[in-house]
Amino acid sequence: PDDGLTAAELAAKYGLTVSGARPSLARYVRQLWGRRHFIVAFSQAKLTAQYSQARLGQLWQVATPLLNALMYFLIFGLILEADRGMEREVYIPFLVTGVFVFTFTQSSVMAGVRAISGNLGLVRALHFPRAALPVSFSLQQLQQLLFSMVVLFAVAVGFGSYPRLSWLLIVPVLVLQFLFNTGLALVMARLGAKTPDLAQLMPFxxxxxxxxxxxxxxIPVMLKDHPGWIADVLQWNPAALYMDLMRFALIDGYGAGNLPPHVWAVAAGWAVLAAVGGFVYFWKAEERYGRG
Incomplete structure (x- = not known):
């Protein structure tokens, strides 16, 4: 009775679909939501295993950015005097906050680059929405930052910035930055899956x-003798926005005058653009991950 039908017509008649075909965007979102418990468990397992071979274990989550901040303080704060008149009680929390917050984005990007190419065995062995991997790695970096926030709070208090209502702004800042980082990780995961050498170029x-x-x-103080548009461009880049918002929330001496206009709207715009754009960009190549 099926004589004369093409393979495509037979498949349509009996409800067959291409193995590994990309689902619709709405279905893909539902599949990803259905794997939410896996995403959380996978991120926690990766976080636990990250420093399992080191004697200090999870303490390196805090020690690494702190050591980076100390190195930058010695070079930029003492030798190059990059504080430019900023009080020491403000500059040290300013620097530590910047290092911790930028490390969150930096680590998310690097984890995203390797999300597919570094987990090919998992990708080829199991069927699941591949976006679960970069999302999970971004969640891992968020958990690592949350551990580090304890030290960041201690540094702020140690230099005279005591808890106040503005500290509540930390929550929306972290939400916006997490959305931005996740979108960026999704973009880099697709690019890294196709070009593994990208992992060697990204640190630069x-x-x-x-x-x-x-x-x-x-930025405004350092570039005060340069054309204003240069400082504007640098201040409106998302990494600078999230750092400045966190500094504004935490540090008493870092007022609203240090922030560019419409900072919350722009920060939210970057987060939505990266999250939605990155997710769609990653989804469009779903059927190609782990092949070839």
């Missing part, structure tokens, strides 16, 4: 981004 790009984002210095 991220280092450049760090220096352009005002981790170690105030």
């Amino acid at each position: 790009a991220l280092r450049t981004w760090m220096y352009a984002s005002g981790v170690m210095f105030s």
